[in-house]
Structures are given as structure tokens and as C-alpha cells.
Amino acid sequence: MFELLLPRRCVGCGAAGVTLCELCRCAWRSPPFRVYPRVDPRVPVFALGPWGGVHRATVIGLKERGRRDAIPEIGAVLGSAIRYLAARGDLSMDPGTVLSPAPTRRRSARLRGGDTVAAVCRESGFEVVPLVYLAPSTRDSAGLDAASRRSNLVGAVRRINRVGRSVDRVVLVDDVVTTGATAGVTVECLAVAGIQVTGVVVLTAA
Template sequence: MLELLLPKRCAGCGAVGVTLCEPCRTAWRRIPFRVEPRVDPRVPVFALGPWGGVHRSTVLAIKERGRRDAIPEVGAVLRSAIVFLSARGELPECSGIVLSPAPTRKRAARLRGGDPVTAICRATGLTVVQLVHLDASVEDSAGLDAPARRANLVGAVRDERRRPRVDEGVVLVDDVVTTGATATATIERLSVAGIQVTGVVALTAA
């Protein structure tokens, strides 16, 4: 209710009157870049921006302040990045791409009104398939180092019970890539299930 009464503010910088102001849009439009996380998922990993500045504040606004109005904006940026990477041959052709949001704890996502990364994936207009989730018992990995994160995730990535058949072009999408542990655990789990992931695209890289 409060949100209806207060003026809209830019999710990136707080400027009044818009969902995402022009300078923040420009910041989001930068060319996606390759990152090399410490835990190597053995597929190319790309990020749209750093875990800082406009990128970080926009992601936090969506995840923690309920700014779902910014989801279409970020979805459009993600789509452009994937089209760009496909055109360069770094990801499969867009028509064959299936986006799979990184696993989250289902209950936590439900309490927040749905997983924001899934919503951003859907906003790209590309095919989105939820392939995995995190077991409810997994601990929050914030504050853990790379080996501890990896250990924390082993066995915690679970298959969705009803999972459609996917043959090609799975691209894993996450909001932030840090150690690469989540991506690696997910890719290993999917590989066991016979699903090949061809790349990872993160909104931000820490």
C-alpha cells in the first residue's frame, strides 16, 4: 500500500519518478563479460555487470525491496546479452536456448512472492525451465569460503519432480556469481541427469 502512495524511485540510484533512470539503463547496457570463478564450472561464465554500483542496487531492489516493476527492465537487458553472446557464438542460437534459473530454496522463494531470478528469466521472452532447486536444509552460504560453499552444496541441488525434457542449449542464470560453487554443483547435478549446460549468465559478478 505504501508503494502506491510514495513516488516511484529508480531501482538503481533512487532518482525520483522512474523504475530505472536513463544513466542506470546505460550502465546496465554494457557488453557482457567473461568471468573466471575460483570453482570452475567448466563452461563459459558471463556477467552483465559488477556486484556494485547500479547493478548491485538494482538486484537488491528486486530481491529485497520487492521492486518487481524493475524485473521487465532487467529481463530486457538479459535478453540482449544472450542475443549478443549467441551472435558471437559464445552461447547457442537463441531459438535453441533454454534458460534455467539457478536453484533456490522453494519455501524461501514462495515467501518472497516467487524467485526473482525466475521472473527475470521469464521477462526475456526466451524458454525458461526450472530444472533444480535447493534442499530446504541447505545453509545460507553467505560468509563461507569457496571450499565450504562447495561442501555446503554437495547433495543440496535437487531435481524438480516434474521436469520437462530438454535436449539442448541450457543456460544457467543467476543473480550473482561469486565463487562459482552454485553453478558448478548445479551443472554437475544436471550432468548426472543427462542434461548438458552450455553456459552461465549472471546478472552480476562479485
């Protein structure tokens, strides 16, 4: 009955009857690739796809349109990509390394029903430990150039005081990398606390 009232459509292309159609799944199965943001976070950055087409539609669906039904599928893709990078020797996933979602405003996450990136990470098969958040006063970075984005974030990325366990090595995960400012400031914030970021993996690269 629910399917009749609110028919499922592919989050990537809108095809009827599925969460993610086979063509869109194929697009997400492409191997992750190295990207080089304008702001160098001083760790390798890898993307699962470009910001456009299926990848863009999926990320917008996840974050802005409440398509939480797609989280398990994209989480599985993320897990496979990380294992692929680790097997190639491109990304260090030594024992004890955990995934940590990039910082977001807590209020924004609540309005979306939870931190989307954290939810995707939890479906990857790896241990996930949130370590950072954005200060509530942080202004939106849309429209800012690389230098302005970085200035906006310095001091705004905060450590979560209680994480429930000792962490010293993490892979940072985000939905999109544009200038690299968020990754760079987060890497610095965690380094001050003695936590090494071994790499950054993003769903899309703009």
C-alpha cells in the same frame, strides 16, 4: 493517487519518478563479459555487470525490497545480452536450448513473492524451464570460502521431477556469481540427468 502516496524511485540510484533512470539503464547496457570464478563450473560464465553501484542496488531491490516493477526492464537486458553472446559465438543457443534459473530454496522464493531470477528469465524472450531447487536444510553460504560453499551445496541441489517437457540443453541464469560453487554443483547435477549446460549468465559478478 498511488504514485502520490508511494512515489516511484529508480531501483538503481533512487532518482524520483522512474523504475530505472536513463543513467542506470546505460549502466545495464554495457556488453556482458567473461568471468572466471574460483570454482570452475567447466562451462563459460558471463556477467552483465560487476557487483557494485547500480548493478548491486538493482539486484538488492529486485530480491530484497520487492521491486518487481523492475523485472521487465532487467529481463529485457538479460535477453539482449544472451542474443549478443550468441551472435558473437560465445554462447550456444541452438534450437531447443532453454534458460533455467539457478537453484533457490522454495520457501525463500515464496517469501519474496516468487523466484526473482525465474521472473527475470521469463521477461527475456526465451523459453524458461526451472530444473533445480535447493534442499530446505541447505545453510546460508554467506561468509563461507569457495571450498566450504561447494561442500555445503553437494547433495543440496535437487532436480525438479516434473518439468513438463524434455530438456537436454540449457543456459543457467543466476543473479550473482561469487565463488562459482553454485554453478559448478548445478552443472554436475544436471549432467547426471543427461542435461548439458552450455553456459552460465549472471546479472552481476562479485
